[in-house]
Amino acid sequence: MSKLLFLSLASGSSGNCYYIGTNEYGVLIDAGVSVRQTKKTLKDFGIAFENILAILITHDHADHIKSIGCLGETMGIPVFATEKVHEGVRKSRYVEEVLIQSRRLVEKDIPFFVRDLKITAFETPHDSSDNVGYSIEYDNQTFVIVTDAGHITDTIREYVCKANHLVIETNYDEEMLQNGVYPAFLKERVSSPTGHLSNRITADFLASIFSPKLKNIWLCHLSRDNNHPELAYKTVEYRLWQEGIKAGKDVALTTLKRMSPSIVYELT
Numbered sequence: 001m002s003k004l005l006f007l008s009l010a011s012g013s014s015g016n017c018y019y020i021g022t023n024e025y026g027v028l029i030d031a032g033v034s035v036r037q038t039k040k041t042l043k044d045f046g047i048a049f050e051n052i053l054a055i056l057i058t059h060d061h062a063d064h065i066k067s068i069g070c071l072g073e074t075m076g077i078p079v080f081a082t083e084k085v086h087e088g089v090r091k092s093r094y095v096e097e098v099l100i101q102s103r104r105l106v107e108k109d110i111p112f113f114v115r116d117l118k119i120t121a122f123e124t125p126h127d128s129s130d131n132v133g134y135s136i137e138y139d140n141q142t143f144v145i146v147t148d149a150g151h152i153t154d155t156i157r158e159y160v161c162k163a164n165h166l167v168i169e170t171n172y173d174e175e176m177l178q179n180g181v182y183p184a185f186l187k188e189r190v191s192s193p194t195g196h197l198s199n200r201i202t203a204d205f206l207a208s209i210f211s212p213k214l215k216n217i218w219l220c221h222l223s224r225d226n227n228h229p230e231l232a233y234k235t236v237e238y239r240l241w242q243e244g245i246k247a248g249k250d251v252a253l254t255t256l257k258r259m260s261p262s263i264v265y266e267l268t
Helices: 035-044 068-074 083-091 154-160 174-178 184-191 199-209 229-242
Strands: 004-012 015-021 026-029 052-056 079-081 103-105 112-114 117-123 132-138 141-146 165-169 216-220 252-255 265-267
Touching: 004 035, 004 141, 004 165, 004 216, 026 117, 035 068, 052 068, 068 079, 079 083, 083 103, 117 154, 132 154, 141 154, 154 199, 165 199, 174 184, 199 229, 216 229, 229 252
Parallel strands: 026 052, 052 079, 079 103, 141 165, 165 216, 216 252
Antiparallel strands: 004 015, 004 265, 015 026, 112 117, 117 132, 132 141
16 A cells, blocks of 8 residues: 655644545645745645545634635635534635535544545544544554643543554643733633643653554644743653653654644655
């Protein structure tokens, strides 16, 4: 079988979009960057836009759906989301086209297939209409993404423990958030159980579930105002080190860029 590839097009509050698939076909997870940028980035990395067979939506906040109307309804790419997320997209002022022909429903914890990709949506806690992570299985490998989650649940733990390759949120540093410029209500929202995962929470979680089968960890959705890439990386690296796990040796650890693409990773 062809190698599984992963590419982050952008990961942050300005827009989120990821590619997972092979050289022959794949899917996008979220559509929060412009169609032009999506096409250009895929082309730059040798991925044909025509080979995008589906778009998986995690939730209905603008930085995850801004381009979904054009990609889905105008360009005819099937858009997979839960019924509540689809309803949130329909009501969103950030999406001009109504998804009709491209609309596909998913049920949490019930797998479906896009070619050889076995995809399962699972619940994650966030203050959107509905919110899911995705587990994608291909050729005995499991890729999991958890973004925009206010706290770690048993469901998140269950799916992450199966992962060989993991994208997980480290949105904010707790001290930076509390001492930063956000108004009190926004600080409360970000740090609430339906807000975002902090560097510390994610670091403690990863230290508690790590096993040698986990080969890649990508830290995603970093805040522009309340985090730094180096800080997120060092927080997770140090917490893993405390458990005898060495980043770069026992597991590859990477912080994804907010507004520019990563390299293409071949997952083995």
